[in-house]
Amino acid sequence: MAYGGPVTSRPLDPIGEAHRQWSARWPAHADQMAAVTSVMRAQQILLGRVEGVLKPHGLTFAAYEALRLLAFTRAGELPMGKMGERLMVHPASVTNVIGRLERRGLVTRRPSPGDRRIVLAEITPAGRELAETATEALHDAGFGLPDLTAEQAAAITGALRAVRVSAGELGP
Structure with missing residues (x-):
């Protein structure tokens, strides 16, 4: 149950609630479900931000x-x-x-x-x-991640590299 703590009533975190539900039913898979759902949602957010920056061009x-x-x-x-x-x-x-x-x-x-x-x-x-x-x-917009530090962005890249390695896209 490493997702990030209890679900609060305000604002509702749908991924946190899904993690809670998965933890009650399939605890061995709750963290992976939350990770995949988080990546998918982050992709939607970032694509929207980046496309918004590029649209005027x-x-x-x-x-x-x-x-x-x-x-x-x-x-x-x-x-x-x-x-x-x-x-x-x-x-x-x-x-x-x-x-x-x-x-x-x-x-x-x-x-x-x-x-x-x-x-x-x-x-x-x-x-x-x-x-x-x-x-x-895109530089001015922080590539859609303006509030993240360089260290946080590097940590995300490293975590996602592990996914790419496990998928066989890259060598270890």
């Missing part, structure tokens, strides 16, 4: 990640398949996001000169400028 988080990834590369370009791997998304998602960015003049697509079967996505100067502006906005 006409970006979703997925589009921002694609632009930022391209801006980080030396040549400003990557194969679409490599983008999917690095962004940890399905190739169709990369195609969709890059298509929207291309229509806005933020990215171009072209066949790789070394292998015409490979499609390269390349950030344009306008895309690079927008990536920088959006990054500044």
